[in-house]
Amino acid sequence: MSITKTHKIPRPAPVDMAHHAHLSGVFAPQRQEVDVRDLEVVGSLPKDLNGAYLRNGPNPRFDPIGTYVYPIDGDAMLHRVELAEGTARYTNQFVRTPQVVAEEKAGHVIWANATDAYRPGADEAGDLAGTARELPDINVVRHAGRLLAMAEADQPYRIDPETLGTIGRDSCDGAMAIGSTAHPKLDPATGELVLFNYMFEPPYLTWSVVAADGSALRTPTPVEGVDTPLMIHDMVLTERYIVLLLCPLVFDIAKVLTGGAVLDWQPDRGTRIALIPRAGGPVRWASDDAFWVWHFANGFDLPDGSVCVDYAQWAYPGGFADPGTPCDGALVRAVIDPGTGKVTRTVVADRDVEFPRIDDRSTTQRHGTIATLGKVAGRTGGMDALLFFDMAAGSETYWAPSHVAVGEPIFMPGSEHEYWGMIGTDRTDMSSWFYVLPAADPGSGPLAKVRLPIRVPAGLHGAWLAA
Incomplete structure (x- = not known):
């Protein structure tokens, strides 16, 4: 994701990393x-x-300049944590985009970040002059x-x-060919990788x-009925549909080129839901009040033809909007009727949760447990626990280690038993x-x-790769 430069913009100042919540503490960059x-x-x-x-x-490979907007920015x-017969190995590496390679050669930062309109000139960037920083970091x-x-x-x-x-x-x-968002979905039954791009x-x-x-089974195909550039981070895949929630976070390129914010929260638009038939055919649309979703757990088709979707819901996208009201979160189950466009939402857990994950082998099918980061019911504090919701039993359990900043949970099937794993940092x-x-x-x-x-800096998403 990048912004096109239309006029000369001065080189931005360095980011104050010591006082930036997502560049210090457990988020501080690791260069080793x-x-x-x-x-x-x-x-x-x-x-x-x-x-x-x-x-x-x-x-960030080097201390950043301009703005730094988590979770989009940063090289x-x-x-990698490899497990074999009760032993463990750790490896890490930067993804070396042309911008990272050029900065390593120079020994300092050259490019600003995704929401900055600044582009370096040939004096600093050589043949890469005028390009944006590439960010395959999600x-x-x-x-x-x-x-x-x-x-x-x-592109990845x-x-x-x-x-x-x-x-x-x-x-x-x-x-x-024109890119992908960070969350394509793998259908375990067909082996297909289904994706979208905005x-x-x-x-x-x-x-x-x-x-x-x-x-390529299908090259980029337009979704009909979309007339505004919107940020859409994640998707849901069922046996019959691709489900996209078009929450009203609108790109405003004109504003960013004059120093404004690139993303504008417009709740009066509401949230539109696109059900795209995987077999082809017209998009089925539904509408609801405005809310925001970063991440989905899963979705599946119901016998009556409707679609069930589980996700972490927010009142608005904190960090990109500040209406002056609490940004309340919840784990939500929505049922969407493709025929009438009716949406029925049920709150599973009425508190902040994020990074919902399931056993990925259940993608497109009815799932069992959803694991998330989140707040424990009845306790004060932040999202400092791993929460486990048994969707069939309607029960919940949690693990809340003291002093540990927990990361996204991942399901790991062994040959005899099943496990959840995650990286955490002891504060x-x-x-x-x-x-x-x-x-x-x-x-x-x-x-x-x-x-x-x-x-390991607090980060984003992972995958378990069985041997």
Whole structure:
């Protein structure tokens, strides 16, 4: 995602990192790259759990200039924890875009970030003059032999699965020719990778499909009925539909070129819901009051033809809007009728939650447990716990370690049992750990934790890659 320069803009000032919430403390950038085997394990790692946890996240290679808007900004760093027969190894590397390579050669920052209109000239950037910083720093996806570091509305970068070295941009045989958002969805039944992308210019919104063999099954196809550039971060996939929530966070390029904010929250527009038939055909539309969604847990088709979607809902996108009212969050289940456009929302948990994850093998099907970061009911404080919602039983449990900044949970199936994992950082000494919890009873706490050799900045999304 980038803003096109239309006139000369002065080089921005450095960001005050010490006083920036997402550039200090557990978010402070990590510049060290390491590869360490036989890590210290507290407890006992399950020997039936073999594979690798990969996590992406924003991590500026050099101290940034201009603005820094989390979670969009920051160079990508991949972190990998490999588990094999009860042992652990950690590796990390920057994703080396042309901008990162040029800055490493210069020894200092050259580019500003996504919402800055500044572009460096040839005196600093050489052949890359006038380009924007590329930011494949949101998610990591494996599909059809490709390991991809995903950006926000841009082409991903292909990564060497052995070394984590950067191979280069990848269009996935043309399915991502104009880019992809960070959250494509893999259909476990068909092996298809389904994605969408938003743009600043018409047609504003497209969708594509990568076949199980890695070829483009559908190249970028416009979503009819969209007349405004909107930010849409995530999607839902069911057997029949691609579900996109068009929340009213509008791009205003004219404002940013005159020093204003690039994104404008316009709640009077409400939230529109697009149900796009995977088999082709006209889009089914539904409408609702304005709300914001960063991330979905899952969706599935119901026997009566309606669509069920579970997601983390917010009153508005904090960080991009400030209406002066509390930004209340909740875990919500919505049922959408494609025929009438009626939307019925039910609150599962009436408090702040984020990063909802399921057993990815259940994608497009009725799922069991949803794991999230969030607040424990009846307790004060921030989102300092892992919450586990059993959607069939209607029950909830949690694990709330003291002093640990918890990260996104990930489901990890072993050959005999099932587990949840996540990276967390102990605020008392800033040490980072990889935690393994039993899926059968995650509230009982970790079976094991692995001490990582360096601090891992609080970041975004990851994937479990079974061996």
